[in-house]
Amino acid sequence: MEGECKVLLDATVHTEARRETMRAKLSSKQTTALLVLTLCLATAAAAVLFFNRHAKSPGHDENQFDLRRTLRQISNERAAIHLDGQYNSTMKTSVEWKNAVDQSHSQGGLKLNNNQIVIPQNGLYFVYSQASFRVKCSSSSDTDDADSQPIVHVSHTVKRWSSSIGPVERTILHSIRSVCQTKASSNPDEEGSWFSSVYMGAVFNLRMGDRLGTVMEEKMLPSLEEESGNTFFGVFAL
Incomplete structure (x- = not known):
């Protein structure tokens, strides 16, 4: 009887250890996936900024500023x-x-x-x-x-x-x-x-x-x- 209880206790302990190991692995996988997703989003944002910067013609920002200033002057004139x-x-x-x-x-x-x-x-x-x-x-x-x-x-x-x-x-x-x-x-x-x-x-x-x-x-x-x-x-x- 004592031997059977010991076997059941060892089995229970072993099962809990396996569960903890699985939770740790799952948590590690989730963390890794989150890091990968964050890196992907950061890479995509950098690519968009790079494309927009190089897609604009030289002086685009200055031209837009001058146009807005001219329109304000006309409206207030x-x-x-x-x-x-x-x-x-x-x-x-x-x-x-x-x-x-x-x-x-x-x-x-x-x-x-x-x-x-x-x-x-x-x-x-x-x-x-x-x-x-x-x-x-x-x-x-x-x-x-x-x-x-x-x-x-x-x-x-x-x-x-x-x-x-x-x-x-x-x-x-x-x-x-x-x-x-x-x-x-x-x-x-x-x-x-x-x-x-x-x-x-x-x-x-x-x-x-x-x-x-x-x-x-x-x-x-x-x-x-x-x-x-x-x-x-x-x-x-x-």
């Missing part, structure tokens, strides 16, 4: 135009507006065409303009001078042409000022002269294709001040 005015003897009702000279500029679709500003799309716009004149005024010593006047009226007008309001032009800004005042000056060239600027500005709801132009008195055009910052015309989107 607010429409604006600023023009400088110059006297042109062939033009009888307005100064000649100039773009791309001195401080003038344009962006966002606003452009100068046939001496008028063309609106690129519907929206609210701030329209402004200034005309400056140098007028010769009369004094007690030059009352016989035919070119001198005791009082002069200077005016400045901005008009709108739009298909939405009909074929006629509409005045959207207008200002008139009376000038001339006798003054003493240490500069002989300025003796008897009076400088005057007429500035206007307001917000308007404009439509795509609208055209804006200026109108001035023909007799005042030769007296226009053409120095930088004296006579200008501009629009910017809000």
